Amino acid sequence: MAVTWSPTRVRSAGSAGSVDSTGSARPAGAPGAAGRLGPVVRVHRRYRPLSWSARVWLHSCGVVVSVAVCVALRGWWPSPVLAAAAVVVVSGYERLRPTPGLRSVRVHEGGLVLVSADGGERALPWCAVEATEYSPGGARGVPEHGRIWPAGADEPLVLAQLRGLGELFRELEERLSPGLRAALHETLRTEGSVRFVRGRLTVTAGGLVHRPPHPLAAAEAHRWTEVRSVRASGLGELEIRTHSAGLPLVLPVPNARAAADFLEDLRTAAAG
Numbered sequence: 001m002a003v004t005w006s007p008t009r010v011r012s013a014g015s016a017g018s019v020d021s022t023g024s025a026r027p028a029g030a031p032g033a034a035g036r037l038g039p040v041v042r043v044h045r046r047y048r049p050l051s052w053s054a055r056v057w058l059h060s061c062g063v064v065v066s067v068a069v070c071v072a073l074r075g076w077w078p079s080p081v082l083a084a085a086a087v088v089v090v091s092g093y094e095r096l097r098p099t100p101g102l103r104s105v106r107v108h109e110g111g112l113v114l115v116s117a118d119g120g121e122r123a124l125p126w127c128a129v130e131a132t133e134y135s136p137g138g139a140r141g142v143p144e145h146g147r148i149w150p151a152g153a154d155e156p157l158v159l160a161q162l163r164g165l166g167e168l169f170r171e172l173e174e175r176l177s178p179g180l181r182a183a184l185h186e187t188l189r190t191e192g193s194v195r196f197v198r199g200r201l202t203v204t205a206g207g208l209v210h211r212p213p214h215p216l217a218a219a220e221a222h223r224w225t226e227v228r229s230v231r232a233s234g235l236g237e238l239e240i241r242t243h244s245a246g247l248p249l250v251l252p253v254p255n256a257r258a259a260a261d262f263l264e265d266l267r268t269a270a271a272g
Contacts, residue, residue, distance in 0.1 A: 037123060038109035044162045045104045105162060107171065112148075114157070124150055126175050131156075131254040133236050134169035148172070149254075173257050180258035185265070196238070196259065197251050203263060206270075208240070210249055224270030230263040232256035238263075 106113040111125035130149045133156075137144035146169045147156035159165060187194050194203045202209045207223040228241040238256050240249040240263070253259045 037111045037113065037125060041107045041109060042164075043104055043106050044164050044168050046102055046161050047163060102159070102162075105159065105168065107168065124148070127151075129172065129176060131180075132169055132172045132176065133254045134166065134173075136166060136235065173255065176255060177258040177261060180255050181261050181265075184258065184262040188266075194262075196253055201238075201251055203266070205266065208263070224267045227263075227267050230260050230267060232260040 103115045103117050103119075106115065111123060111128070114122045114124070116122075128151045130151050132146065132148050134146040135142065135144065143160055144165055145158060145160040146165055147158050149156045159168075162168065184194055188203070188205065192204065195201070196203065200211050200213065202211075207221060208227070209219055209221045211217075211219045222242050222244075226242050226244060228243050230241075231239050233239055233250075233256070236252060236254065236256050238251045238253045238259050240251075242249070
């Protein structure tokens, strides 16, 4: 199974469907597929955040109520408790509001089921998921979101405004990493190299080559004995430290954990 890695997707040349009990191929989203994924492990429900104006209005009401209570009790001591209660109420209301589009994501033992607002379901067995990418958000107001690439799909599925979204993508990473790691080793064995980030990072059995995005910058080649460590960060980035450079080489890579484990296998093999 040949795998090409890029900053936005991982494309697999294998079959895009799952196989039923009769041995025939079945599309990932076939009706009734959810029943073959096994028991439900957990459910991640969607919520709709409040707008800035609605949030200000609700908090203003909370301030008015807090002042009224303090005046009635002739003391300001209840104000911290009331302020904390107002924040909890607003956050709870925000998460319980119904929202159009995706209603929830169910995690089964055998895969995921995406439930739409009208009750329709799309099943994704673990074998039908090629890659995932998670962003915790926060930077410049970017909300938390994640992307899932089903096998054979041209565009990813974007998941956002789900309770426990980070936990969902950590579980996806744990389930997908072993298979993707094995696929990377197979690609290296059959093709001689694996390219990440649109060719900016090329990995071979002898080491790696980094080509900076600037066209005038020179490529940097490192043998595995020169690589000190490889790890995946929680932001979906690959961090490579070498003995010669003070700062790590940081690259955004889908399924960064599988990529880091793959590179670490090669580094350890070279050192042994």
